[in-house]
Amino acid sequence: MNTQQPRIIIVGAGFGGLFAARALANKPVDVLLIDRNNFHTFTPLLYQVATCALDPSEIAYPVRTIFRKNRNIRTLLGSVTAIDYANKTIDVQVGGQTRQEPYDYLILATGSVPTYFGQDAFRENALELRTLSDAVNLRNHILSLFEQATWVTDEATREAMTTIVVVGGGPTGLETAGAIFELYNHVLNREFLHRDLSTRVVLVEMQPFLLAPYPDKLRQAALEQLRSLGVEVQLGSPLQEVASDHVTLADGTRIDTHTLVWAAGVKGSPLAELLNVPLQRGGRLPILSTTEVAERPGVYAVGDMTYLEDASGQPYPMVIPVAQQQGELAAQNILAEMGVGEKRPFHYHDRGSMATIGRRRAVAWLYNKVQLRGYIAWLAWLALHLITLLGFRNRLNVFVNWVWNYFTYDRSVRIILEQGEGKVRSEK
């Protein structure tokens, strides 16, 4: 290692951090990539892990493997607990001990966490879907309740066990609601021969429409496709109350359920608070158009955790392509500071967005122009996700599983894998 080279620390191996690191690979800098996990998570497919279609490892790729050919990139498994921006060091919690790591440039890319918009009591009874562990927990929860439901004799109790409420009309909410509905009604209930165990899946959205950023026709198409699948959709009805055995909507509707999946919103990662700058709404860290943090020399931030307005005064959305492009730009602007090229402001290349709603149902809005729906949108979604999944072996396995699931309506990854305390020694 050449100690003369500038040292760049990247915090977070999500899409933003990964693209920053890639842009710095084999450049004359030393990169330290820090994450709490030893893997990158392909978050768009978390709901497929939660609904038994994919294995956790099929959407998780070891960070070390991604950069194994790049000698200037090292990785550290740990959590950042402090940032000393005056002296340019950070504290990292590694296996029970704290390491201090110096930096010349810092790229923060720790994403977002769920927000309950002030109703933090909701959280106690909610299941989330932001991390791989969340997905495995949700899978365990759904499968355990279903196993119990098969043995419950009281109708009302059983119905509550097989009723799922998903909150949030964005892509995650739609995809999760659709996939859970299919899991229950096309897969699980085939194996419960002694009784009809169909389920209710209710999607609750506060606004009067789904998929807020989409054009009206696609919002409508998504709603129709969800309902044609069998999912109940409750629009314009915020949650009023969440208990362990029911939820109540603002209009008074009571739904008996033991499963509330929270996909209603996210806020910036709490790591932003370590910089002591005033945050924007949603806990997002304001950045300059170069992705730098003002008055914090050498500190850049990218992706969901940041707040930056476009030409029209709207903040860029908290989506993966923004994180990827900002991550790349942060890396390039750091190289520019070192004399390679010129610093550039952020320009978002928006290739559009898509959301899938179960088998053969989807909506896609490409380049803010082309609007697709139904089967063709679903095929586009499938192709895109196969292409972007990291790692050949993962892609092959995912493909095998998808083809298999498609033709057989099977979901093989149906194990309730409860983890004990975990006898991990000394390093804990």
Added chain:
Amino acid sequence: MNTQQPRIIIVGAGFGGLFAARALANKPVDVLLIDRNNFHTFTPLLYQVATCALDPSEIAYPVRTIFRKNRNIRTLLGSVTAIDYANKTIDVQVGGQTRQEPYDYLILATGSVPTYFGQDAFRENALELRTLSDAVNLRNHILSLFEQATWVTDEATREAMTTIVVVGGGPTGLETAGAIFELYNHVLNREFLHRDLSTRVVLVEMQPFLLAPYPDKLRQAALEQLRSLGVEVQLGSPLQEVASDHVTLADGTRIDTHTLVWAAGVKGSPLAELLNVPLQRGGRLPILSTTEVAERPGVYAVGDMTYLEDASGQPYPMVIPVAQQQGELAAQNILAEMGVGEKRPFHYHDRGSMATIGRRRAVAWLYNKVQLRGYIAWLAWLALHLITLLGFRNRLNVFVNWVWNYFTYDRSVRIILEQGEGKVRSEK
């Protein structure tokens, strides 16, 4: 459901319980199959999950799926807590509540658990490899320690972190030691570019030889193959002391390590105690040659948890084929009690045994005659395990992974997936 049919409860969905249930499928009986997990575990490949070669779901198959076409077999996810053999009922803990289930015939097939031969203090610092959760915990442990080791500067500390002690010279010990050695020295250390991070794997066996039941030439072949791979083998040296950062052997040898894998021995499942009969050595439940439990009318028991002597006065070994064949026999003898055929005593068809030691190394002893070693034994092992793995999709994925690993020396399933408390509601 015809309530006139005799009701058979099978406890345990391991190899014994599964084969019993299969033999009762579509027969004029009602079968209830109870297990603590919703899946059957293909235990011979647990070590491959622990060493990042396979995903948990690739060796776990949902019990419901196995019997989905058999209307006379129901499954219950729960733990048996009491057996009232006088009134022929059992208590089952299901999601926090106790159910009482009546039976006409009971087949116990809950296998075995690790034993520390009276040295229960060893357990505190040992990792086991008997369940799927064990395998995931061991994987997390190994990967976490390795990540930390890459950042430790003190030589001695680092060496302790990358030293693995495996106790037990049976097939599990050999397979685990070999697979961990390959994982470290052929896979992980390729991605630690900044320092040589090779590992020590020490296999400790109390007896002066490995693979006790095998002929001498194969024992010797196994030892040579292990050593040629790079595993250190300590024969004739029982463990004296186990601490969190080292172990000591009886001859005084001290090995600094944070990883002790216990594969030294098993004893009968504690469920046997619920029958109030005197147990044999190793906590094994004595059974008659028909697999019935004496003086407990209608109660059968099979597999690892049982004790039955062969013609020469030796107890049958605690291995999968014995469990499978006893499970089948128990089912047939119950049908015989109902008037279908005649009750038969147990006759073990021993097709031999094999153990694998990493890539292209193995020993096989077929029909107690043919002795194979090396590459050909490994190919035989590979073929057998692919054939016996349940479920087409699993077999295909396992095959894809194996071919991929073989040619690339890659292990893709390298994620440290720590499970949190799990926000599972109400039913807990």
